[in-house]
Amino acid sequence: MKSKWTLAIVALLAANLVTPVIAQAESLDELNRKESAVLEQSDQISSEVQSALTAANETYAQVEATKQAISDNQAAIKKAQAEIVETEKVIAKREAVIAERLKNIQVNGSFEYNWSALLTAENITDFINRAMAITQLQSMEKEKIDSLHEEKTKLEDLQATVESKQADLKENEANLEAEASDLDNKVADLQAQLAKKQSTLADIAASKELETARIQAEKEKAAKEAAEKKAQEEAAKEAAAKKQAEAEAAAKASAESSAKESSSTSAQDSSSSAESSTSESSTNDSSSTEDSTSESTTPSEDNNGGNDNSSNGNYTTMSFESTAYSYAEPGASYFTASGTDLRTNPQAVAVDPSVIPLGTLVEVEGYGLAVALDTGGAIKGRIIDVHFDNVPACTNWGRRQVQVKIYR
Structure with missing residues (x-):
């Protein structure tokens, strides 16, 4: 009966020791699930960071190309303005020449001079040649003036077109820079999210390490206590077996002593003396065994208490x-x-x-x-x-x- 109670107690202790270990294993599984989820989120954020970086670099390249186009367009504007100035100078010179000629006509009677040149012709052929020459000279002067005015008009139209294009380019540059700024902010935000996820992963890793160490300590403690309990059971069994053997030996000795009483008084005294001696020896041995068993269990009880920046x-x-x-x-x-x-x-x-x-x-x-x-x-x-x-x-x-x- 005592042996059954001992086994029941050991089984109950083993169940109590195993149950916390299983519960902690479930906690560790939960940490693993959280870690997997955070890793997946981190990979997604990292991918978004790369996409944002690529988009930002492409936008910056467009900004640089637009700046170069603005620079080239500005050079074209300056060139057109310089050509307009030169054309205006030529027009002014030719207009001055024409004005001077008109003045001479008014002062010197150039109209009469032209008629005089025609009337002094030697023959009709000379007259026609002189008339055609005068007409061609006047026509050429007029064509030159008209051509210069047309050139000036073209240059002014070109300047207007270039300036309009310049305004469009600057507006495009402003839009691209705003877009690049937004992308920079997006990258910074994603970086902050990624850093937060990495911090969470570090916390989970630390918790896993502590949990694993605690589970291992629980297992070692359970194994140690189970071993101590088993040792105590074995010691108790050995002590019980020894006591039973001593009792059987004492009973056998008593029976032998009773059988010899009938043979002689001296033999009975001798047998009683021997039986008494044997009984005392058995009693002393039993006491010694119990003391030894008590001493052997004491240590086990003690162990259970343990600069150009x-x-x-x-x-x-x-x-x-x-x-x-x-x-x-x-x-x-x-x-x-x-x-x-x-x-x-x-x-x-x-x-x-x-x-x-x-x-x-x-x-x-x-x-x-x-x-x-x-x-x-x-x-x-x-x-x-x-x-x-x-x-x-x-x-x-x-x-x-x-x-x-x-x-x-």
């Missing part, structure tokens, strides 16, 4: 030496130091985190907007390694000095 409000500009790398290079990894897959997020740069923290949005001269996602053994101090998805682009980039805008 510049900046404004949004970014800081610094000078860097730049190189290039690609995941397509032999032996290169697809993943950055921050765990980002370069195949889906190619717009990345490698930096020294003590200069530019990982996750920072930067704009590299000649490369565009990117995110600091990687590090490298040779990337120390003001060195920045821009990423391309092909090796020829890296070769074309080479090694150069660039200005880098580091956004806050």
Whole structure:
């Protein structure tokens, strides 16, 4: 009966020890589910960041092209204005000549001179030739004046057209810059969301580590207590078996003593003395065994108690030496130091985190907007390694000095 009660107690203790472990395992599963969900969200945000970076770089390229068109158009305006000024000067000179001729006609009677020239002709042929010459001269002068006026009109029309185009280009530039600013804000917002998700992942990882350690400690404690209980049971069984053996031996000795009483008094005394001696010895051995058992259980009970920088409000500009790398290079990894897959997020740069923290949005001269996602053994101090998805682009980039805008 006692053995059954002992087994029941051990089973109950084992059940109580196992139940918390299962509950904690469920808690760890919940942490894993949360981690998977946050990782999926982070990948989606990272993809959105890359799309926004690509759109921003394309918009900045359009802004630069528009600025170049404005510059070229401004040069055309200046050229047209200069040609208008020169044409006006020529027109003014020719008008002055005509005015002088009209003045001479009024003062000297040039009309009579023309008639005189005709009347002094030697014959009819000479008369006709002189009349045609006078007419051609007057017609040529008029054509020159008309031609200059037409040229001036064309130049004025050209200037009006160029100025209208210039206004359109400036309006387009303003719209593109506004769009680029909106994209910058979108990238910054996505970066903040991504940083928040990364912080959440770090918290989940820390919780998982603590939970795993606690579960392991619970398992070790359960195993230790089970081993101690088993040892106590074995000791109790051994003590009970020993007591039973001693009792059987005592009974056997008593029976033998009773059988010898009938043979002789001396033999009875001797047998009684021997029986008494045997009984005392058995009693002493039993006491010694119980003391030993008590002492052996005591430790188990004890164990159960155990400067070339510049900046404004949004970014800081610094000078860097730049190189290039690609995941397509032999032996290169697809993943950055921050765990980002370069195949889906190619717009990345490698930096020294003590200069530019990982996750920072930067704009590299000649490369565009990117995110600091990687590090490298040779990337120390003001060195920045821009990423391309092909090796020829890296070769074309080479090694150069660039200005880098580091956004806050």
